[in-house]
Amino acid sequence: MEQGTIDYLINTVGSDFVITNSEQKLSYMYDEIEHNVRPKVNMDSIVVKPLNSKEISEIVKYAGENKIPIVVHGGGTGLCGGVSPIKESIVISMERMNKIVEIDEKNMMAVVEAGVTLAQLIEELEKHSGICFPVHPGDEGAQMGGMVATNAGGARAVKHGIMRNHIKGIEVVLPNGEILNLGGKLLKDNTGYNLLQLIMGSEGTLAIITKITFRLYPEDKFTASIVLAFENISDASNAVLEIMKNGVAPLAVEYQDRYLNVKSAEILGLHWPLDKGMADLLIILSEKSEEALYASCQIINNVCKKYNASKAVFAGTKKEQAEMLAIRSGSYEVIKENIAYSFDMAVPAGYMPDFLNDLWKLVDSYGTKSYITAHLADGNVHNDIYMVDGKNPEYLEELKMKMYKLCFKYGGTLTGEHGIGKLRIRDLTFQKSKAEIELMKSIKRVFDPNNILNPGTVLEM
Amino acid sequence: MEQGTIDYLINTVGSDFVITNSEQKLSYMYDEIEHNVRPKVNMDSIVVKPLNSKEISEIVKYAGENKIPIVVHGGGTGLCGGVSPIKESIVISMERMNKIVEIDEKNMMAVVEAGVTLAQLIEELEKHSGICFPVHPGDEGAQMGGMVATNAGGARAVKHGIMRNHIKGIEVVLPNGEILNLGGKLLKDNTGYNLLQLIMGSEGTLAIITKITFRLYPEDKFTASIVLAFENISDASNAVLEIMKNGVAPLAVEYQDRYLNVKSAEILGLHWPLDKGMADLLIILSEKSEEALYASCQIINNVCKKYNASKAVFAGTKKEQAEMLAIRSGSYEVIKENIAYSFDMAVPAGYMPDFLNDLWKLVDSYGTKSYITAHLADGNVHNDIYMVDGKNPEYLEELKMKMYKLCFKYGGTLTGEHGIGKLRIRDLTFQKSKAEIELMKSIKRVFDPNNILNPGTVLEM
Numbered sequence: 001m002e003q004g005t006i007d008y009l010i011n012t013v014g015s016d017f018v019i020t021n022s023e024q025k026l027s028y029m030y031d032e033i034e035h036n037v038r039p040k041v042n043m044d045s046i047v048v049k050p051l052n053s054k055e056i057s058e059i060v061k062y063a064g065e066n067k068i069p070i071v072v073h074g075g076g077t078g079l080c081g082g083v084s085p086i087k088e089s090i091v092i093s094m095e096r097m098n099k100i101v102e103i104d105e106k107n108m109m110a111v112v113e114a115g116v117t118l119a120q121l122i123e124e125l126e127k128h129s130g131i132c133f134p135v136h137p138g139d140e141g142a143q144m145g146g147m148v149a150t151n152a153g154g155a156r157a158v159k160h161g162i163m164r165n166h167i168k169g170i171e172v173v174l175p176n177g178e179i180l181n182l183g184g185k186l187l188k189d190n191t192g193y194n195l196l197q198l199i200m201g202s203e204g205t206l207a208i209i210t211k212i213t214f215r216l217y218p219e220d221k222f223t224a225s226i227v228l229a230f231e232n233i234s235d236a237s238n239a240v241l242e243i244m245k246n247g248v249a250p251l252a253v254e255y256q257d258r259y260l261n262v263k264s265a266e267i268l269g270l271h272w273p274l275d276k277g278m279a280d281l282l283i284i285l286s287e288k289s290e291e292a293l294y295a296s297c298q299i300i301n302n303v304c305k306k307y308n309a310s311k312a313v314f315a316g317t318k319k320e321q322a323e324m325l326a327i328r329s330g331s332y333e334v335i336k337e338n339i340a341y342s343f344d345m346a347v348p349a350g351y352m353p354d355f356l357n358d359l360w361k362l363v364d365s366y367g368t369k370s371y372i373t374a375h376l377a378d379g380n381v382h383n384d385i386y387m388v389d390g391k392n393p394e395y396l397e398e399l400k401m402k403m404y405k406l407c408f409k410y411g412g413t414l415t416g417e418h419g420i421g422k423l424r425i426r427d428l429t430f431q432k433s434k435a436e437i438e439l440m441k442s443i444k445r446v447f448d449p450n451n452i453l454n455p456g457t458v459l460e461m
Numbered sequence: 462m463e464q465g466t467i468d469y470l471i472n473t474v475g476s477d478f479v480i481t482n483s484e485q486k487l488s489y490m491y492d493e494i495e496h497n498v499r500p501k502v503n504m505d506s507i508v509v510k511p512l513n514s515k516e517i518s519e520i521v522k523y524a525g526e527n528k529i530p531i532v533v534h535g536g537g538t539g540l541c542g543g544v545s546p547i548k549e550s551i552v553i554s555m556e557r558m559n560k561i562v563e564i565d566e567k568n569m570m571a572v573v574e575a576g577v578t579l580a581q582l583i584e585e586l587e588k589h590s591g592i593c594f595p596v597h598p599g600d601e602g603a604q605m606g607g608m609v610a611t612n613a614g615g616a617r618a619v620k621h622g623i624m625r626n627h628i629k630g631i632e633v634v635l636p637n638g639e640i641l642n643l644g645g646k647l648l649k650d651n652t653g654y655n656l657l658q659l660i661m662g663s664e665g666t667l668a669i670i671t672k673i674t675f676r677l678y679p680e681d682k683f684t685a686s687i688v689l690a691f692e693n694i695s696d697a698s699n700a701v702l703e704i705m706k707n708g709v710a711p712l713a714v715e716y717q718d719r720y721l722n723v724k725s726a727e728i729l730g731l732h733w734p735l736d737k738g739m740a741d742l743l744i745i746l747s748e749k750s751e752e753a754l755y756a757s758c759q760i761i762n763n764v765c766k767k768y769n770a771s772k773a774v775f776a777g778t779k780k781e782q783a784e785m786l787a788i789r790s791g792s793y794e795v796i797k798e799n800i801a802y803s804f805d806m807a808v809p810a811g812y813m814p815d816f817l818n819d820l821w822k823l824v825d826s827y828g829t830k831s832y833i834t835a836h837l838a839d840g841n842v843h844n845d846i847y848m849v850d851g852k853n854p855e856y857l858e859e860l861k862m863k864m865y866k867l868c869f870k871y872g873g874t875l876t877g878e879h880g881i882g883k884l885r886i887r888d889l890t891f892q893k894s895k896a897e898i899e900l901m902k903s904i905k906r907v908f909d910p911n912n913i914l915n916p917g918t919v920l921e922m
Binding site for chain 1: 879
């Protein structure tokens with residue numbers, strides 16, 4: 001990075017908060033994307049840690065005048081390389097913008113700076129009894145700003161939906177440096193085009209999110225986790241459809257191939273309680289009353305029996321529940337080092353049994369495996385193509401395209417929750433029409449005519 | 462309208478479906494906006510009734526080439542003049558595009574053409590036991606396309622949220638005539654900028670919505686309506702906040718000044734059951750079980766006693782519930798003829814007691830009244846400035862601005878659900894920054910460079 005820019009940044013945020021040292025910079029260059037598909041980053045990039053929107057505004061103005069790309073780095077928990085600077089960029093780390101501005105119990109809204117992590121928010125909410133924020137993308141190191149920028153989902157989307165449903169206001173810095181407030185503590189607001197909804201999920205390419213206002217909810221008092229073993233994934237997914245149809249709204253419905261659960265438990269030094277069958281379902285319930293919890297359990301039990309679930313384990317204590325969730329979440333560790341390409345496809349939930357069946361056959365025809373973790377009730381599947389002898393298999397691109405085509409055949413999408421980032425820019429063109437991509441590009445030009453915000457993410461301009 | 466255009470339209474949709482007769486055209490020129498604030502329409506406009514997206518695409522292409530404005534007419538149940546053609550326009554009535562394409566129980570999704578009315582949808586869903594679509598803006602003559610275009614709310618938004626939360630896919634005709642499909646039967650989809658969310662609420666100015674895919678839900682089996690009388694609106698709104706805080710999620714929480722309920726009942730030949738106090742609350746509950754219904758009723762009862770509710774009437778039968786709702790909805794008839802200006806302000810829900818108190822004082826200082834109907838739990842208020850001796854009062858603009866300023870003081874918005882239409886274009890500039898309006902205008906130009914779609918709605922271009 002040019003010395004003039006370094007000087008300007010030091011002058012703006014203070015020398016303690018500008019990182020030029022390569023080793024120190026490294027942890028800001030990537031998110032949690034698999035090593036094998038990491039974007040090539042430009043290490044001449046510089047990292048700055050502004051304290052507030054005003055400082056960001058000044059940095060953005062400078063960057064605009066000098067046509068220097070800007071990449072915002074949140075918690076770095078993304079999985080598609082969205083935070084990697086592929087050009088020589090100013091990387092803005094939001095870590096110092098970590099103030100919880102307000103927990104407003106009167107309006108059941110919170111206002112936080114974008115750098116507040118999910119862990120921090122949860123800790124703060126524990127001081128206010130009986131109030132919760134429901135979205136949980138798994139890694140609590142995620143920052144709220146990043147969760148808005150990527151419209152995060154996660155396991156609890158079954159009952160509570162995704163970020164989009166809960167965010168009511170944002171403060172953003174536009175690419176021209178202007179600070180703009182959109183929405184507020186309002187439950188209803190129909191004043192013109194909803195720019196808030198447009199910016200949500202735009203992955204740092206339209207504006208820099210600096211502050212967030214979102215809904216809080218009364219916490220359900222009664223929870224339980226149930227783990228069920230099915231013969232196969234078809235039975236498991238049909239059971240889930242019928243459970244939902246019966247009016248049960250679980251907090252989460254997590255499917256995982258037995259192999260992943262057993263291996264993950266091994267790594268964690270825990271015991272996975274199921275052995276019969278090969279397809280495991282973890283259902284987490286949260287209800288307002290014990291009666292409601294019991295009624296939901298009854299329905300689940302009856303439906304799962306019908307689909308030949310061979311064993312159900314109820315986890316009542318917090319410790320048991322946490323262990324099961326840890327095993328589920330730990331499965332990534334089992335396969336992480338061996339991933340050649342990682343998927344986040346989603347199909348209409350009712351098509352899951354057929355889609356997964358076809359997916360299994362397709363993978364099998366290549367003489368390989370592709371273990372499945374799925375938010376089954378949402379139709380969202382995580383699977384992978386693995387490396388062979390530490391290298392990408394020859395069939396990688398071919399199998400990938402066949403998987404996508406299968407997904408599109410079922411009316412699916414190539415990313416249900418992880419987003420496009422730098423990983424799926426080309427993939428996007430397989431799914432979207434030219435007209436839609438052209439509209440997206442034109443909107444990008446409206447917000448960011450110099451293409452300085454996170455170039456090479458979502459769209460190739 | 463020029464003969465060439467008339468001929469083209471007759472050629473495209475057939476002579477039976479082109480209306481040139483002034484008397485027949487009249488019912489397509491307005492929505493339900495009060496007579497006093499009706500926009501001035503251009504009666505040289507022509508009405509066409511296309512059968513499908515392809516016909517609409519052809520009409521739009523022709524209109525684009527000839528720079529003729531297009532206004533889409535749905536159910537005509539709007540309240541801000543959105544459907545009125547203020548320039549010589551082609552008015553596209555969606556009434557023939559009324560096919561329910563699919564009730565997909567497997568995916569719990571419905572696909573309908575944009576001209577399907579809410580009444581028609583409800584009737585169809587009754588054939589599929591236990592399935593419902595929750596949004597209900599009051600007038601069942603509303604078409605689904607219009608409900609998407611305006612991001613409709615209504616009484617049931619308390620529990621189920623607004624249209625935006627439930628719509629998963631749309632087919633639109635762009636101003637260049639291209640037919641575009643956005644989203645699908647997907648619960649999660651993070652592929653690029655969410656144009657679906659941008660078009661929702663854009664009031665027919667960005668694209669013509671022709672088909673809609675939306676979620677269906679298992680219907681709650683147990684319902685009850687409770688009517689409560691409070692001394693004043695402050696007590697009523699504080700009670701509502703506490704009820705919600707206690708985890709009760711009513712289907713609807715409708716407030717109405719006693720005067721409106723009594724007069725509305727009179728007009729309908731019904732009896733309003735409350736007499737003590739002056740502030741009436743109608744709470745509608747829907748729950749999965751009788752126990753849950755009873756538990757919610759208990760909480761409501763306890764909280765309302767604390768806030769001195771003097772009488773509670775439980776309506777258990779469908780007939781009783783329908784009567785109460787009819788009286789609530791009929792209140793518009795009481796004041797309709799006398800309205801000089803009609804409001805749809807919303808403030809953060811927790812500020813409602815203070816806001817309503819200040820609003821009452823403000824209105825009182827002008828020696829007038831402004832009866833209130835409110836979706837209390839959503840912070841959404843409907844009130845009016847009345848005519849004096851059949852004319853707009855001198856203080857109209859002054860009082861209106863003071864009401865808005867009061868609303869903004871509480872972090873409010875000038876329209877919670879009704880939208881901007883042609884009624885509030887100037888008002889929008891009081892609330893929104895120049896930067897935000899400029900972004901909206903630029904987005905409008907991206908979609909509709911010739912400004913042919915519903916000119917004079919939302920934005921003055």
